[in-house]
Amino acid sequence: MANDKADVVIVGVGASGGIIAAELAKAGMKVIGLERGPKLSTANFQSLDELRYFQRQETRPNVKKQPVTWRPNANAKATPIAGQNNGNQVGGGTVHYGTLSWRFHEDDFKVRSSTISRYGEKAVPEGSSVIDWPLSYNELEPYYDRAEREVGISGRAGNLKGSKIAGGNVFEAPRQNEYPMPPLELDQAGMLFDEGAKKLGYHPFPSPRAINSKPYGDRPACTYCTFCQAFGCFVGAKGSINLTKVPEAEKSGNFKLVTGAMVSKVNMDSTGKATGVTYFGPDGSENRVDADIVILGGFIYDNIRLMLLSKMEKHPSGLGNASGHLGKHIMAHIGARAFAIFDNQRVNIFMGPSAQRHTVDDFNADNFDHSNLGFIRGAQISVHPADLEAGPIGTAMSLTPPPGTPRWGAAYKEFLAKYYTRFAAINAQTEHLPYAENMIDLDPNYRDMFGLPAPRMTYDWRRPDEQKRIAFLSEKLQEIGHAMGASKVWLGALSPGSPGAHHQGGARMGSDPRDSVVNSYGQVWDIPNLFVVGSATHVTMSGFNPTLTIQALAYRTAEAIATRYRKSPGSLV
Amino acid sequence: MAEHDKARRSFLLKSAASVGAIAGAAGGTSEANARQAPSKAGHIAPALQSTPLNDKHRAFLSDDEASTVAAIAERIMPGQPGSPGATDADVLNYIDLSLAGAYADQQEFYRQGLIGLEAFCNEKFKDSFVYLKPAQQEEALAAMEAGKATGFTWPAGQAFFNTLRTHTMEGMFSDPVYGGNKDFVGWRLVGFPGAQRLFTTADLKNKGEFTRLPIIGIQSVEKTTGRRK
Numbered sequence: 001m002a003n004d005k006a007d008v009v010i011v012g013v014g015a016s017g018g019i020i021a022a023e024l025a026k027a028g029m030k031v032i033g034l035e036r037g038p039k040l041s042t043a044n045f046q047s048l049d050e051l052r053y054f055q056r057q058e059t060r061p062n063v064k065k066q067p068v069t070w071r072p073n074a075n076a077k078a079t080p081i082a083g084q085n086n087g088n089q090v091g092g093g094t095v096h097y098g099t100l101s102w103r104f105h106e107d108d109f110k111v112r113s114s115t116i117s118r119y120g121e122k123a124v125p126e127g128s129s130v131i132d133w134p135l136s137y138n139e140l141e142p143y144y145d146r147a148e149r150e151v152g153i154s155g156r157a158g159n160l161k162g163s164k165i166a167g168g169n170v171f172e173a174p175r176q177n178e179y180p181m182p183p184l185e186l187d188q189a190g191m192l193f194d195e196g197a198k199k200l201g202y203h204p205f206p207s208p209r210a211i212n213s214k215p216y217g218d219r220p221a222c223t224y225c226t227f228c229q230a231f232g233c234f235v236g237a238k239g240s241i242n243l244t245k246v247p248e249a250e251k252s253g254n255f256k257l258v259t260g261a262m263v264s265k266v267n268m269d270s271t272g273k274a275t276g277v278t279y280f281g282p283d284g285s286e287n288r289v290d291a292d293i294v295i296l297g298g299f300i301y302d303n304i305r306l307m308l309l310s311k312m313e314k315h316p317s318g319l320g321n322a323s324g325h326l327g328k329h330i331m332a333h334i335g336a337r338a339f340a341i342f343d344n345q346r347v348n349i350f351m352g353p354s355a356q357r358h359t360v361d362d363f364n365a366d367n368f369d370h371s372n373l374g375f376i377r378g379a380q381i382s383v384h385p386a387d388l389e390a391g392p393i394g395t396a397m398s399l400t401p402p403p404g405t406p407r408w409g410a411a412y413k414e415f416l417a418k419y420y421t422r423f424a425a426i427n428a429q430t431e432h433l434p435y436a437e438n439m440i441d442l443d444p445n446y447r448d449m450f451g452l453p454a455p456r457m458t459y460d461w462r463r464p465d466e467q468k469r470i471a472f473l474s475e476k477l478q479e480i481g482h483a484m485g486a487s488k489v490w491l492g493a494l495s496p497g498s499p500g501a502h503h504q505g506g507a508r509m510g511s512d513p514r515d516s517v518v519n520s521y522g523q524v525w526d527i528p529n530l531f532v533v534g535s536a537t538h539v540t541m542s543g544f545n546p547t548l549t550i551q552a553l554a555y556r557t558a559e560a561i562a563t564r565y566r567k568s569p570g571s572l573v
Numbered sequence: 574m575a576e577h578d579k580a581r582r583s584f585l586l587k588s589a590a591s592v593g594a595i596a597g598a599a600g601g602t603s604e605a606n607a608r609q610a611p612s613k614a615g616h617i618a619p620a621l622q623s624t625p626l627n628d629k630h631r632a633f634l635s636d637d638e639a640s641t642v643a644a645i646a647e648r649i650m651p652g653q654p655g656s657p658g659a660t661d662a663d664v665l666n667y668i669d670l671s672l673a674g675a676y677a678d679q680q681e682f683y684r685q686g687l688i689g690l691e692a693f694c695n696e697k698f699k700d701s702f703v704y705l706k707p708a709q710q711e712e713a714l715a716a717m718e719a720g721k722a723t724g725f726t727w728p729a730g731q732a733f734f735n736t737l738r739t740h741t742m743e744g745m746f747s748d749p750v751y752g753g754n755k756d757f758v759g760w761r762l763v764g765f766p767g768a769q770r771l772f773t774t775a776d777l778k779n780k781g782e783f784t785r786l787p788i789i790g791i792q793s794v795e796k797t798t799g800r801r802k
Contacts, residue, residue, distance in 0.1 A: 047768075047791045048768035048769075048770065048791060049747075049748055049750075049768070049791050050746070050747065050748075051743060051747035051748060051751055055743060055747070056675065064678065185774060185777055186777065187777045188777070188778075188779075188780060223770055223771040223772070224771065224772040224773075224776075224777065225769060225770050225771060225772065226772075227768075234770070345780040345781075346779070346780055346781055346782055346783075348776075348779070348783055350765055350766065350769075350783075351772040351776055351777055351783070352772065352777055391746070391765065392742075392745075392746035392759065392760065392763050392765045393742055393743055393746045393747060395763075396742035396745070396746060397739065397742065407738070408648075408649040408650070408714070408718075408738055408741075409648065409649065409651065409711060410651050410653065412650075413650050413651065413656070413658065413762075414656075416762075416763055417656065417762050417763055417764075420763035420764055420765065421763070421764040421765075421782065421783075
């Protein structure tokens with residue numbers, strides 16, 4: 001039993017928690033960061049070992065010790081999901097992520113109003129719970145800029161202060177500054193995709209990634225080894241938060257990091273104000289941190305679970321749940337995939353930074369006319385390995401053989417032997433709208449190693465709007481595959497309704513306490529000293545990966561706490 | 574496979590319940606033991622198509638379980654002349670070591686799954702999986718994959734098949750330090766160069782096979798510095 005006291009306690013030192021820790025500690029506040037996983041460094045990641053990191057998911061939560069369950073609807077029994085997307089160490093998911101670092105589009109922040117103004121009220125799908133974000137792209141732009149610089153992003157601008165630049169993403173929102181580093185080099189898959197997409201009149205460009213294309217600060221350039229997605233970088237070329245922001249926090253002298261600390265409860269006083277947290281130490285002991293400000297920086301599962309577990313007299317259905325919206329409106333990207341094989345050349349997908357290498361944004365957001373399509377929104381279309389990671393195990397697990405070829409036996413072996421070096425996958429990372437029934441609550445049957453109920457997702461993406469969007473995009477994927485000059489193109493299987501990557505929502509931000517859980521700073525509406533950060537606060541999800549938006553929002557929250565809340569505790573809006 | 578090994582296996586399988594107690598003494602007198610086995614036409618030293626019986630005990634799997642797992646893996650990734658398969662990669666060794674370590678929580682899943690497979694094969698083919706012809710073994714695995722194999726309670730045949738496929742792929746393609754992918758045969762088969770620490774611009778531009786460096790594993794001493802200008 002240890003008791004500690006600080007100005008601020010942060011639960012989860014990951015993509016957003018690490019940024020807030022550094023910013024507040026540098027501003028002179030005493031900060032304690034509680035992280036359930038270990039603190040690792042580049043020295044821990046010298047094994048370029050696909051089994052350990054990709055297949056056995058060492059950098060992620062152990063799904064048996066910390067289960068998260070899923071069921072497609074409220075009548076089904078939930079069972080544990082096989083792999084979790086988030087991280088389980090200092091730096092969180094930024095240790096193993098594929099590093100895609102996007103700014104959302106301007107209309108991503110106002111899906112409801114922009115849809116209605118362009119297509120009319122009826123275009124918003126029935127049953128969806130789409131609202132606008134409580135802030136605009138322009139308000140977030142300076143924080144995106146800061147995140148790009150401090151995390152270290154490689155890319156090519158496509159819209160600099162309103163001037164469109166060929167070769168960058170011409171659909172991106174205007175940016176004030178160019179990326180801090182030029183784009184990473186293209187591999188064969190990227191080159192083929194670039195040529196194919198151009199033939200079709202689309203606008204391909206190198207995906208922006210938190211990977212050094214040249215030495216950046218004290219970190220070296222990428223070696224193109226391909227062991228990024230699912231791995232910690234063995235040279236530290238990835239802008240993981242444990243390498244970028246956590247050292248800043250530690251240097252300030254105001255930050256104390258506690259690892260192996262699993263928070264079980266937000267402590268509250270009788271007036272309904274947060275007083276700190278209770279956590280289990282690695283020895284099973286129960287410990288406490290008292291703090292003036294509590295910041296929940298875990299992944300959406302843990303943030304929502306903690307808010308539900310911490311219910312008390314003043315907040316009988318969970319913290320921040322006066323509106324009844326806590327846990328609701330969760331979203332995940334739907335992945336549609338096409339595979340392309342090339343008889344006349346090698347693609348050697350095992351070279352070059354993994355994940356989504358080269359992108360077209362022509363069919364994302366509202367970048368194309370949806371007038372007669374029967375759906376809204378779209379997807380980021382990219383070229384990448386079978387399952388983002390490029391090793392042979394990941395390929396054997398995820399590269400669905402073409403129709404007519406079995407997935408085992410002599411014919412399968414022959415297929416894999418011939419095409420492992422001759423394939424690329426093309427993915428539509430598809431936006432999924434919020435629906436209130438897609439939600440997280442506490443599982444009545446499964447508990448984690450600490451005896452806490454597992455977070456339970458009730459979720460199914462197979463709704464009419466989503467089905468039409470996927471069907472449309474699947475056609476585009478095949479069209480691009482053929483334009484790339486592939487010998488054969490076919491579609492991979494879709495998930496049976498289960499959530500794909502990048503889980504978001506559940507504690508969404510809004511302008512109105514009646515339809516949201518937190519304000520634009522992540523401040524819980526009726527508990528001003530409790531903040532939620534990370535993708536749980538996202539209102540809609542875009543077809544883009546969420547991390548840079550998570551990080552930009554974290555900078556904005558940290559600034560507001562350090563400059564305004566600190567002087568005058570209370571609502572920031 | 575030596576004839577006496579086949580016979581010994583036959584004996585052990587067919588009479589485990591009644592004379593299991595003397596199995597431990599079988600080593601030096603297996604032929605004699607085999608002659609004591611309950612006779613069944615065609616079963617003592619038949620023209621077997623099964624994979625070779627293992628000549629050693631395992632970290633977790635029993636000898637019989639090991640033979641079955643090896644035979645399953647070989648059907649999933651069969652070896653052919655000039656094209657190594659699961660036996661060549663020693664996928665069995667990978668699975669056995671994993672079950673003794675990282676996958677210890679799946680020990681009972683395997684035990685019960687193998688009992689289910691034996692029950693199914695005995696009902697459908699009147700014989701153990703290892704004694705079936707390759708085409709029959711494929712038929713049995715296909716029935717499991719399709720969820721149509723009877724005889725399984727827990728795990729379901731389909732779930733067991735999916736795990737066997739996954740573990741076979743892991744044994745084919747994981748670093749040899751884990752006991753499979755012997756001499757990098759899995760990586761050679763598909764053209765994966767292993768734990769390469771650096772690719773150059775010229776490598777990225779090359780439309781041909783990557784041959785600049787040999788295949789390396791995580792314990793290779795041929796480390797590059799991993800620095801690019």
